Amino acid sequence: MPLATTGDLITRAVAARSAVAAFNVVTLEHIEAVVAGAESVRTPVVLQVSENAVKFRYGRLLPLARAAVAAAEGAAVPVALHLDHVRSDGLLRQAPDAGFSSVMYDASRLPYTENLAATRAAADWAHAQGLWIEAELGEVGGKNGEAPLDAHAPGARTDPAEARSFVADSAVDALAVAVGSSHAMTTRTAALDHDLLKELSGTLDVPLVLHGSSGLPDDELVAAVAGGIAKVNVGTALNIAMTGAIREYLASHPDAVDSRRYLTVGREAMARTVAALIGVVTGPTA
Numbered sequence: 001m002p003l004a005t006t007g008d009l010i011t012r013a014v015a016a017r018s019a020v021a022a023f024n025v026v027t028l029e030h031i032e033a034v035v036a037g038a039e040s041v042r043t044p045v046v047l048q049v050s051e052n053a054v055k056f057r058y059g060r061l062l063p064l065a066r067a068a069v070a071a072a073e074g075a076a077v078p079v080a081l082h083l084d085h086v087r088s089d090g091l092l093r094q095a096p097d098a099g100f101s102s103v104m105y106d107a108s109r110l111p112y113t114e115n116l117a118a119t120r121a122a123a124d125w126a127h128a129q130g131l132w133i134e135a136e137l138g139e140v141g142g143k144n145g146e147a148p149l150d151a152h153a154p155g156a157r158t159d160p161a162e163a164r165s166f167v168a169d170s171a172v173d174a175l176a177v178a179v180g181s182s183h184a185m186t187t188r189t190a191a192l193d194h195d196l197l198k199e200l201s202g203t204l205d206v207p208l209v210l211h212g213s214s215g216l217p218d219d220e221l222v223a224a225v226a227g228g229i230a231k232v233n234v235g236t237a238l239n240i241a242m243t244g245a246i247r248e249y250l251a252s253h254p255d256a257v258d259s260r261r262y263l264t265v266g267r268e269a270m271a272r273t274v275a276a277l278i279g280v281v282t283g284p285t286a
Helices: 007-015 030-039 051-056 063-072 112-128 160-170 194-203 220-225 235-253 257-280
Strands: 020-025 047-051 077-085 102-105 134-137 176-177 208-210 227-234
Touching: 007 020, 007 051, 007 227, 020 257, 030 063, 030 235, 047 051, 047 063, 047 208, 051 077, 051 235, 063 077, 063 134, 077 194, 102 112, 112 134, 112 160, 134 160, 134 257, 160 176, 160 194, 176 227, 194 220, 194 227, 220 227, 220 257, 227 235, 235 257
Parallel strands: 020 047, 020 227, 047 077, 077 102, 102 134, 134 176, 176 208, 208 227
Antiparallel strands: none
């Protein structure tokens, strides 16, 4: 079917008091697994390509993007493409022609005033191209191997008053909030600040996004969606599933050399993870 748009999927999810699951992809197997998992539970999904994934692919966006577009157009459920954690303006400007309907522009590492100025410029450009844009305020932590921020460290949480001003002045369509999750967690032990999330949800008039969702147990994800999260980003959970399945396969097949064999079990493991997490995020009616 035709490519869906991230904005449309999130608008529908908000109306249904639900959320959209968005999965970061690195390889063709990731893409196929996300689509297969979403099809198995008959639920729309977002494929996300991060700037780090583009760097891994020799800095070339189009090979992975074109594969994602082809998979999305062949899917039995609506699939949208999102360009994630973009810091490079050059990469940002490749998004429309590569099939992306949305971008997450990440200037969160900058001081507030600089973050706002850079994000506003990106938003103005993105909107002129018909793109839906997400930004981040507060530091989720865990990116690029850095240690997650302490829960009480400055910047480790999104300030509601600051967020209200930031959204109004930046003109973004959604805001990723720092409420206790962290990128790249390999254990599901994180706990969110639900009181803060409730305050942010009541303060802001744009959809809220949760990054670092792989580190949250199911009950925390359910509570996050109930508390106002409209887009749930997942990446590390897929890599855990894929790596674990491949490691197990190779351990039991020490003479294996055909990559199709172990990539198949890795892809299947990721698809099961996608289906399970979509079920948690969207609820039992998915």
